[in-house]
Amino acid sequence: MDRRKFRLAPSRKALALLLYFILTAMIPNFVLAKTEMYGAWSIIAGLLLPLGFYMTVGASIRRTGFSVLMLIWVMILCSFQIVLLYLFGNSIIATDMFTNLITTNPGEASELLTNITPAITIVLLIYGPIAVYAVFAAHRRYRITQKMRKWFVFSGLGVMGLGGLALIPASLKANDNILIKEVFPVNVLYNLELCLSIQHKIQNYEVTSKDFSYYASRSDNPKKREIYIYMIGEASRAANWEMYGYERETNPLLKRRNDIVVMRNVLTQSNTTHKSVPMFLSSVGAENHDEIYERKGLAELFGETGFRTYFISNQAPQGAMVDLLANEADERMYIGAPRYDIQLLRMMKRIIESEDDADLLFILHCYGSHFSYHQRYPREFAKFRPDNDVSIIKQNVEMIVNAYDNSIVYTDYVINEILDYIGSLDVCSALVYCSDHGEDILDDDRERFLHASPTVTYYQLHVPCLVWFSESYAKRYPEKRDAAVRNMWAPATTHSMFHTLADMASIESRYVDRSVSLVSGTFDLNARRYYLNDHCEAEPFDEHIGLNDNDMMHFAAHGITLP
16 A cells, blocks of 8 residues: 555645644633633634734745744743633733743742643643644745635735724723733733833832932830831631631631731732732832832831831742842841741841840741642641642642641741740830732632632632730830721721831831721721732722622621622
């Protein structure tokens, strides 16, 4: 038998390569048409525009292998999008996703990649063979016929034209630019451009904030050594804290204390570390976020009034805005492996003992409940088992939740140890703990995981927040402790943290807003709360941020309303 009869001609091989590329490049568009709340015209435009583009560009070069390789950036974006859909179940590649790629340290990235092997395997099986065969086809000079090239080019232009026409009613109905918001991969490229713009602002921060001053002063001085501690938690959600009604015993130590106030109605302004933590350290909120590049941070505020300031982090430097604000402290310290949060206390002890009578501010950036959860606590804190390091699939949710809960048990221990130590000192001291954002853990049929998704959930927004006062502080400032107790249900956001710390230390500045301080008797209970979306735009919590009926049910169950 002559095997040559069954071999495809080079032109047909080139055609098969082009068709396979177009089909696989359209996978995200078909999936997004199903997962997103797009209108009918948006879906039509979102399918026709990229389809026509791939047809036209794919046939524009005689050697099909070269044309496909020229579009390899499309395959990269498609791969990234499929992994994102695997993690979150919906949403395009957001600006924050690109920023996370830039700022996440290699250790954290490797932890995540080893646990999403199914998604990685899928994209490699889909797009790996195309890239390999495109190189082979380019080398062999495979090309489709001239007649077929013309058909693809002119048909592609026609399909793009129809997609362009569909954009008109889609944009009019949505009163928005549908092309850059809902058409993949145009929307992703727009988000990439926005990410680069933000990075440019971060790189110029030292220039744009150079002449800034809080012109801070003290309205009162207790005539006693002062130590203020600001603990920034990581990925810890209120839903899994026993003190917020969780059925498991995740706060066995803190729940026994009678010297802390649990703030029950605090929402994060951002579900991403690289935006949330800088706002923790800055006087700006979501409503005026762009001013963050012109103002200095909390360490500068305390430093202007004579405090020695320390930023101690259990996370590696990220090359992000948080590092620049951390650099304003008198001393910056980063803990190495194994990065257990109790090391923050050990370093703080050494500093307190060596600083004599200096007034101190400690900013402690915890690793908390950052994925991979089972690596965030020593084995003796593995209270809930099994807690193996497993792939992120629904079948493993019990072990994943066990590990996450164990990380909170460990956080409970760390906070309690810090309070015991500071409470044993004869100083005027207060502490604020708040998590930067929450986390999804395959909680419902959306099967969302982690955080930083473009659309949020209850689990990512509701964060634990505690305030504590030493005996000496409570005697000196009983009105501040009483105000904290009254404000335990106050509708706050993480914007309150900066101003609460400043108010605790009786620091005054035109940038310190006591209407959002949790220790102020003038907290504004009627102020609207805002969330900073993926495009760094402030949105009211009750509008347009992707919450569904299930999320609203959980808010209501925790006594939280979003008017």
